[in-house]
Amino acid sequence: MQFFKVKTVEETYALIDEMIPSIQDVEVRSLEEALHYILAEPVAATENVPGFDRSTVDGYAVKAKDTYGSSESMPAFLTVIGEVKMGEGVRHHIGSSEAVYVPTGGMLPPDSDSVIMIEHCEDMDGLLNIYKQVAPGENIIRAGEDIRNGDLLLPEGTKLRPQELGALASLGVTHVRVYRKLKVGYLSSGDEIVPYQTKTLSTGQIRDVNYLAILGLASEWGVEVLYGGIVKDDISQFQQKARELYDQVDCLILSGGSSVGVKDYTIEVIEGLGEPGVFVHGISIKPGKPTILALADGKPVIGLPGHPASAMIIFKLFGERIVRKLQGEKIAKKPDRIFARMTKNIPSSPGRSDYIRVRLFELNGEWWAEPIIGKSGLITTLVKSDGIVEIASEKEGILQGENVPVIPSR
Structure with missing residues (x-):
């Protein structure tokens, strides 16, 4: 077995983008049922939003030039000729030195160009005293200024968040074509692993912490998780369980057995699932170097390290990208990041990307990142952390006060 011809983080991302296909199964869902689904086709605007010129404030529609020079000490005087009611058309045309009352969201009368x-x-019984001048276009939204008829509103691959659903609803869209929800299978392996519900552990046993951690992350991404249970270090049993789960899901996750121990059968099991097989076995990263990524007859297979901290970081960095690519979502080159200043010096080895768990806090209007010190296998380092800091492979560490990219926990 050839092991640890390691890839860089950037090479791994590139291979995921190249190797992982997108599912083709499409369904039609109502907007009420489409939250967090991925658009399977682009949506173009079929009308203007708003459909008419409207006010953004409660006030009076005017011609801006009639307000020029007005102030508290020298107001301008306009004649109020009526008001606009919500949900009704406009009955008044504004002439010189005239004004019409308009509520927030109300239609702008013809010939007006601003709202005071x-x-x-x-308003002094129809005589409007103006104490401040306004500019043309002030406090109004023109028809089509938000969304213009014929423009592309949402491209294919857009994840439908509440704001996207609101934009679709503004156009009267009631149903959308989306890719179906993914189903991911999770299988733990190891003689020492027991169900997390186990009350009393025997010597050498470890509860299956990774299952709930991976389940939680996948659920946040809108993915259904099918649990395959725990398989002992027996290759025939491992192969059988992996095949049974693989046949039911779109992506298979195997936890443990990604290293080089005598009983680590993961590579052999994955290779038996289909072609082309493993395309990443080892990533130049800490923690999580013994990571396996594969493609078996169109289905991604992920071999995670056994340590919970390593497994969660790897699944966040690469599992999420695989899931997004698989479900047809348009994705950025790297996970979302925020920037924070580091509270202390952190050394790193050049040629390897390091990911350091940190606690985030705000000080004097800036975000700061405090390293959570602990070994990669410690679960409490995850509980205490708000995110992970990326130290790029070409760097030798981070200096105190340096602005660093942080992948926040969500």
């Missing part, structure tokens, strides 16, 4: 806020004027 109600707090900057005073």
Whole structure:
């Protein structure tokens, strides 16, 4: 077995983008049922939003030039000729030195080009005192300024968040074509692993922490997880369980057995699932070097390290990208990051990307990242952390006060 012809983080991302296909199964869902689904086709606007010129404040629609030079000490005087009611059309045309009352969201009368806020004027029985000048276009939204008829609103591959659903609803869209929800299979391996519900551990036993951690992450991404249980270090049993689970899911996750121990059968099991097989076995990263990524007859297979901290970091960095690619989502080159200043010096080895767990806090309007010190196998380092700091492979570490990219926990 050839082991640890390691890939860099960047090479691994590139291979995921190249190797992982997108599912083709499409379904039609109502907007109420489409949250977090991925659009299977682009959506173009079929009308303007808003459909008419409207006010963004409570005030009076005016011609801006009639307000020029007005102030508290020298107000302008306009004649109020009526008001606009919500949900009704406009019955008044504004002439020179005239004004019409308009509520927030109300239609703008023809020939008006701005709205003076109600707090900057005073209606004295139809004589409007203007105490502040406005510019053309102030406090109004023109028809089509938000969404213009014929423009592309959402491209294929867009994840439908609440804001996207709102934009679709503004156009009267009721149903969308989306890719179906993914189903991911998870299988733990190891003679020492027992169900997490086990009350009393025998000597050498470890509860299956990784299952709940991976389940939680996948659920956050809108993916259904099918649990295959725990398989002992017996290759025939491992192969059988992996095949049974593989046949039911879109992506298979194997936890443990990604290293080079005598009983680590993961590579052999994966290679038996289909072609082309393993394309990453080892990533130049800490923690999580013994990571396996494979493609078996169109289905991704992920071999995670056994340590919970390593497994979660690897699944966040690469599992999420695989899931997004598989479900047809358009993705950025790297996971979302925020920037924070490091509270202390952190050394690193050049040629390897390091990911350090950190606690985030705000100080004087800036985010700071405090390293959570502990070995990669410690679960409490995950509980205490708000994210992980990326130290790029070409760097020899991070200096105190340096601005660093942080992948936040969500």
